[in-house]
Amino acid sequence: MxxxxxxxxxxxxxxxxxxxxxxxxxxxxxxxxxxxxxxxxxxxxxxxxxxxxxxxxxxxxxxxxxxxxxxxxxxxxxxxxxxxxxxxxxxxxxxxxxxxxxxxxxxxxxxxxxxxxxxxxxxxxxxxxNCSTIQMVAALKPLQDAYGISRVIVSTYQAVSGAGSKAIEELVRQSKEVLDDHEVEPQILPVGALPVKHQIAFNVIPQIDKFQDNGYTLEEMKMVNETKKIMKDETINVTATCVRVPVVYGHSESVYVELKEEYNLDAVRKLLENSPGITVVDDPTVQAYPLATDAAGKPDVFVGRLRRDLGHSKGLNMWIVSDNLMKGxxxxxxxxxxxxxxxxxxxx
Amino acid sequence: MxxxxxxxxxxxxxxxxxxxxxxxxxxxxxxxxxxxxxxxxxxxxxxxxxxxxxxxxxxxxxxxxxxxxxxxxxxxxxxxxxxxxxxxxxxxxxxxxxxxxxxxxxxxxxxxxxxxxxxxxxxxxxxxxNCSTIQMVAALKPLQDAYGISRVIVSTYQAVSGAGSKAIEELVRQSKEVLDDHEVEPQILPVGALPVKHQIAFNVIPQIDKFQDNGYTLEEMKMVNETKKIMKDETINVTATCVRVPVVYGHSESVYVELKEEYNLDAVRKLLENSPGITVVDDPTVQAYPLATDAAGKPDVFVGRLRRDLGHSKGLNMWIVSDNLMKGxxxxxxxxxxxxxxxxxxxx
Missing domain, CATH: 3.40.50.720 (NAD(P)-binding Rossmann-like Domain)
Known part of the structure; x- marks a missing residue:
């Protein structure tokens, strides 16, 4: 340097x-x-x-x-x-x-x-x-290099901090209102600029950003299109469901990957363990897996719940968590x- | 009668x-x-x-x-x-x-x-x-009859009431502790009978019930095996990621279905609208989709966010919500x- x-x-x-x-x-x-x-x-x-x-x-x-x-x-x-x-x-x-x-x-x-x-x-x-794309492609890249990826089906569990500090304040305020048995009056989420608001406290909202003509939200289309561009492969099919959850910091993602080749699960785990920026947290015997509360404030992309699709030999499930304001x-x-x-x- | x-x-x-x-x-x-x-x-x-x-x-x-x-x-x-x-x-x-x-x-x-x-x-x-299976198969059955189903990839957003009234109390208690800046001491979730506990307030936990030897939780395997039995089709491949979210009542599910035949999205919507026990809530123009807070206390299975996989002509995404204590x-x-x-x- x-x-x-x-x-x-x-x-x-x-x-x-x-x-x-x-x-x-x-x-x-x-x-x-x-x-x-x-x-x-x-x-x-x-x-x-x-x-x-x-x-x-x-x-x-x-x-x-x-x-x-x-x-x-x-x-x-x-x-x-x-x-x-x-x-x-x-x-x-x-x-x-x-x-x-x-x-x-x-x-x-x-x-x-x-x-x-x-x-x-x-x-x-x-x-x-986009935050939800960054943490996903960080974990997908080693798999792409080793096996090729034909498709990705992802469902997200995204923190409110992704919608800005007013959304954090709204989650805190609504949570107190619900706990105090007061009426909740949503003002920000799901999308500040749109007319309809929904409660986020003790709820999940399957809308992040505006709807596009194809029925997907902009957030979902970002995951589709950005993934192709970053990974330089227009043939990777990504389909996404992006959901806001009552979490302050840390996006979690349930990611299903269909590889182009057969794989060995232990080899995949080793591959991810040796990949830059990735920390594997994956030990069912001690109930260890990535959690948003653990990821908050850290730069890593945490990956766990690695397991084979029992019905498709090239299918792999994983759980990817990262602080959306940090790596995201x-x-x-x-x-x-x-x-x-x-x-x-x-x-x- | x-x-x-x-x-x-x-x-x-x-x-x-x-x-x-x-x-x-x-x-x-x-x-x-x-x-x-x-x-x-x-x-x-x-x-x-x-x-x-x-x-x-x-x-x-x-x-x-x-x-x-x-x-x-x-x-x-x-x-x-x-x-x-x-x-x-x-x-x-x-x-x-x-x-x-x-x-x-x-x-x-x-x-x-x-x-x-x-x-x-x-x-x-x-x-x-199991609750998470019931609401899913209720929505899958009309699709199975009309098109056949080859595979299902599901990620759940499950309410704490599914883990009993002590888990509800724990979510309420932890939420207050976090809001009051007190330390959280998890006691029940993710699984009362297991040693390790995780915070559920303002967090999501990718474990419901005990882990099996194959890396899946029992809850995930219930969705795999019960679906085959109820739908009388051992060839339906289901792979599931079951996640606890800080919601009191109402399970939400992001369900990806690969049908055996090509389909028309409007026809699928009509099919579901005319199916017993199903209520379709699906209008992006007014940000209408199923929400756990709306489903609570109702017997219906609510279905929305119906949209084609843009990369697979037989792939369909949907969002299925129901009160886990009611229909579930x-x-x-x-x-x-x-x-x-x-x-x-x-x-x-």
Whole structure:
């Protein structure tokens, strides 16, 4: 790694993912020359501590990015669409955590354990995949390399933090209301921008993001399309059911994989144990399997409940859990930033 | 229906399912001559109201069943194994809500919407299937008849009430502890009889019942084996991942079905709308789909999120929700009792 330091901007610094990104930049001792924290006008003026210093959050403007080398965006798709081109114009590399550029053919969609080589292909913007996709492809990649994958059938159990801090507050508030026998008045979930709201406390909601014309939600289609792009295989058939559950941090996924070749279960377990970023937790004799509460705050993708489909010799069930704000968002973005920092001399 | 009235015994009268059974017998005005409420010694003496009358719960003994025509068991497998043979000896028909006899080849395993004809085959005991199986096969049966089914891949979101009233208390207690920032000390879930406990509040647990040697839990194997028996087709391959979620009443299921023939999605929707016991809730334009909170207390099996697998023309995704204590237990048992009462003149 060069000794170069970088001017870094975090857009959406006061959001749930932005906070995690700032925390990781500090914890990882990212080679920062200057850290610029940006937000909407509403949150500008907030003071955030970074390595003992107070940094005042500024309102993002087209000229905020002058001199910035790396800009990490997590303030929603509209903000990325508005400001990422300005950051690129100023010479920054953007790592975008929103849906704005993920399916853009010119934008690499990167999970460092899966397709790190795509980082080199960027023309200014690198997209961070959707949280539910990241943890799944991290576990699928070793299987793809070893056996090939013909299809994936996934059902998710997604934490409310994926819908932002207002959704966390809503789960807490509703939970108290139910426990106190008060009436629940849903205000945010399943989708803030849509008219119908449903109770999330002591309930599960089979809708994440808006419905598409094909009957799938956008979240489900992200898993279908992003998986193909990240794994560079248009023939992998993914079908998804995405469900919000009353959990604060940590997405869990029940993933059924049909491999192209016969497999040995012990070999699959070893393969995953030796894969980067994966931690296997899988011992029925001591009731050990990945749990959202255990994954919270950790960077790993946890995999367990590995077992053969008893009726299909190429079918494999697994249970994949990861902190949606960490590997599912902030950590994946910071990993990409670290690779850029180690390989590229931006403004050399 | 004959005008005959029946002597009915409810074993496990003070349990969660027993209470529902008693409530349904009253609400449905079941033709009862005498109602006998039985329990363990611990709960004997409890007074339960039935149609305005106080009934004292008695301890079950081998001779409790003298004169009983229909005995409904829901006090755990060991109690059924001990007492059902005595009930049969006394001439009663037993409807057993436990796992004790479900896979016994001489015992019909009945969901009235699926295989009511099997009721006639009983030799004293009729088994009520597992809750998670009942709601799934109710929705699968019309598809099996119309198209044939080659495989089913199911992931469940199961309510804590399926683990008994102590599990409900545990979810409530843990939820308060988390909200009050107190430490959580799990005591019951995932399996009361096993040493390791996990937090259920604001978490999901991919274990229901004990692990089998093949890596699946007993709950998962029930879905595999009971489905084949109820649907009378050993070739239906079911693979299941059963997960406990912090919901009190109502199991939700993400069910992927691969049919044997091509299908039309509108035809499938109409088929399900016209099927007994099924209520289709499926309108993305108004964010309508089945929810556990809506299903609680109702007898229906709710089906929604109907959509094609975009990569497999015979693949269908659906979301199936039902109250696990109602159709998943008490209501299915009372339905069987009603059919027996209408067709059989027990002790004629």
């Amino acid at each position: 060069s000794n170069q330091k970088f001017n870094v901007a975090v857009v959406g610094a006061t959001g749930a993912v932005g906070e995690q990104i700032i925390g990781l930049l500090e914890k990882r001792d990212f080679p920062i020359s200057k850290l610029k924290l940006l937000s909407s006008a509403r949150s500008a003026g907030t003071v955030i501590k970074f390595k003992g210093q107070d940094i005042v959050v500024e309102e993002a403007t087209p000229d905020s990015f002058a001199g910035i080398d790396i800009a990490l965006f997590s303030a929603g798709g509209d903000v990325s669409k508005e400001f990422a081109p300005h950051a690129v114009r100023h010479g920054a590399v953007c790592i975008d955590n929103t849906n704005a550029y993920r399916m853009d053919p010119n934008t690499p969609l990167v999970v460092p354990e899966v397709n790190p080589e795509m980082i080199e292909e960027h023309v200014g913007i690198i997209a961070n995949p 968002a902030a950590w994946n973005a910071v990993q990409i930033a670290e690779i850029i920092a180690s390989k590229h001399s931006v403004h050399a | 004959s005008n005959q009235k029946f002597n009915v015994a409810v074993v496990g009268a003070t349990g969660a399912v027993g209470e529902q059974i008693i409530g349904l017998l009253e609400k449905r005005d079941f033709p009862i001559s005498k109602l006998k409420l039985l329990s363990s010694a611990r709960s004997a003496g409890t007074v339960i109201k039935f149609k305005g009358q106080d009934i004292v719960v008695e301890e079950a003994t081998p001779d409790s069943f003298a004169g009983i025509d229909i005995a409904l068991f829901s006090a755990g497998g060991d109690v059924s194994k001990e007492f059902a043979p005595h009930a049969v000896r006394h001439g009663a028909v037993c409807i057993d809500n436990t796992n004790a006899y479900r896979m016994d080849p001489n015992t019909p395993l009945v969901v009235p919407e699926v295989n009511p004809e099997m009721i006639e085959e009983h030799v004293g005991i009729i088994a009520n299937p 237990a008490a209501w299915n048992a009372v339905q069987i009792a009603e059919i027996i009462a209408s067709k059989h003149s027990v002790h004629a």
